[in-house]
Amino acid sequence: MKCVICKMGETAEGRVTVTLQRGDxxxxxxxxxxxxxxxxxxxxxxxxxxxxVLKQAELSAARNAEVEILRFAA
Known part of the structure; x- marks a missing residue:
């Protein structure tokens, strides 16, 4: 797929680190x-x-975590 941000590159499968923040x-x-x-x-x-990803983040919020680093589990 063509990137909607730079409009120049094509996308390929890979792995990333997702950072989410809500309040503290x-x-x-x-x-x-x-x-x-x-x-x-x-x-x-x-x-x-x-x-x-959002479900994992909600579980962190439910545990009252302040900072949590997780490995994605499919």
Whole structure:
């Protein structure tokens, strides 16, 4: 797919670290499957992966975590 940010690069499958913040909570989720632009590095998550990432972040919030670093689990 053509990158919608730089409009120059094509995306390829890879793995990224997703950082989410809400209030005092910071969650880093490593090794998340994504489509990554070969030109600018922008990444795109599928709807299914996005749902899983958000569920993991909600679990961190429910545990009252302030900073949490997780490895993505499919």
């Amino acid at each position: 909570l910071s969650v880093l989720i490593k090794n998340v499957p994504a489509q990554i632009c070969e030109n600018c590095g922008e990444y795109y998550l599928s709807d299914e992966i996005t749902d899983q």
